[in-house]
Amino acid sequence: MAWLKKKRKPSVCIIGLDGVPHSLVMDLTSRSIMPALAQLIDRGSLRRLRASLPEISAVSWTDFMTGANSGTHGIFGFTDFKRGSYEIRFPNFLDLKCPTFWDRLAEMGKRCIIINQPSTYPARRVNGILISGFVALELERAVYPPSEKANLEKMGYQIDIDTVKARQDADFLWQELDRTFTSRERAFRHFWQGDWDYFELVITGTDRLHHFLWRSGLDPQNSHHQKFLDYYRRIDRFIGEIASAFEKLTGGLEGFYILSDHGFCSIEKEVYLNAWLEREGYLRFRANEAKGLEEIADGSVAFALDPSRIYLNVEGRFPRGIVTPAERDILRKEIGQKLARLEDGGKKVIRHVFRAEEVYSGPLLPEGPDLIVVSEPGFDIKGSVKKREVFGSTDLQGMHTWEDAFVWSITPLGQNLAIGQLAGFILDHFNEKR
Secondary structure, three states: OOHHHHOOOEEEEEEEEEOOOOOHHHHHOOOOHHHHHHHHHHHHHEEEEEEEOOHHHHHHHHHHHOOOOOHHOOOOOOOOOOOOOOOOOOOOHHHHOOOOOOHHHHHOOOOOOEEEEEOOOHHHHHHHEEEEEOOOOHHHHHHEEEHHHHHHHOOOOOOOOOOOOHHHHHHHHHHHHHHHHHHHHHHHHHHHOOOOEEEEEOOOHHHHHHHHHHHHHHHHOOOOHHHHHHHHHHHHHHHHHHHHHHHHHHHHOOOEEEEOOEEEEEEOEEEEEEHHHHOOOOOOOOOOOOOHHHOOOOOOOOEEOOEEEEEEEEOOOOOOOEEEHHHHHHHHHHHHHHHHHOOOOOOEEEEEEEEEEHHHHOOOOHHHHOOOEEEOOEEEEEEEOOOOOOOEOOOOOEEEEEEEEEEEEOOOOOOOHHHHHHHHHHHHHHHHHO
8 A cells, every 4th residue: 555655664653542441352352343453462462551540531641641640740630720719720731731752752853643642732842743632622723733734624634523412313423433533544544654753543432432322332232232343343443454554664563552541331320529528518509509619608628620539628729718737638538438438229339539649749739639539330420510419310321440441562561550651661662772
């Protein structure tokens, strides 16, 4: 194929499969739904991978691209507080407080092509090409250098699906998944021909499919079951195509990685942390139907941000803060112990409550939450302020999990890996080649 031709050999290629759990990979490869990936597993090493905490793309992919955690890179979630207030802001790529490993590769003279990496909007300068993924709002600000926008428009490149419409219309979801996947294939074949040392492409349609139609993959009687499997067959063919192209260029698969940023499982219930904090007397609102945390009443002790972050109303940090430093550890222990006893229909809801310093390290640790809550599978933790009951239902079918992401490489990377450790392996690969 003409597009396989290239002037020189690359060093590293990454395929990202957003929200694909290790357990699903094992199932689909064992049943020959993904034969290309099965062959790679036979040749190399598949390992479970721990996602970030909270286990969401905004944080996990940022851990990946920096090799750091939120206490150093400063991204704690899709939302955060405006400094010194209860107002919510939406951090973006320009808020990142430390270099990515692409920045370090640029210092080594290496050229990178990054396609559809979540949490890189608006696109900023790289030594190469960056196409932002979720939550990019417009293509014009999602591409660096801007001159590549015309090439993407020509190939019909689509950043993401319309999640609002797809959530309600399965036929539309399948159309959008097909359209976005086709544009990823075109982008790969176009940019692979260019000059690069590091190449990365992320597929986020997997995450969308799992949120909206997770049960279709589990139930052979489901009307969407075959489409679910066919989508993964298509992913498998694409993986095989990229792996083959990389191997022809380098003579092997050293430097080739496939990974996900978190796992997935079925949702049984949504769990509303602010409703629980209100029920337990830690949180009060001035109005019966609060629209935001700006409406908390005086005397409130704690509140939560989506999906699973609890903040204490600390003096000096928040405008009406009342929690003193001496009270902080007492309250964290008390809230953690109460959450550990939370049940629904006799089922344990909370798996673990981490203190911030158990999860984060670095100069930005004080800007993060005080507690991070990890649920048992099936209980999806939310930070809504509008819910009055602790438990509720949802039209979503799938939720993120922490410890069931995966990474594949030709050589073992070790056990008990966290996604933030992969940057070190990638940089080591380049250093060893110098």
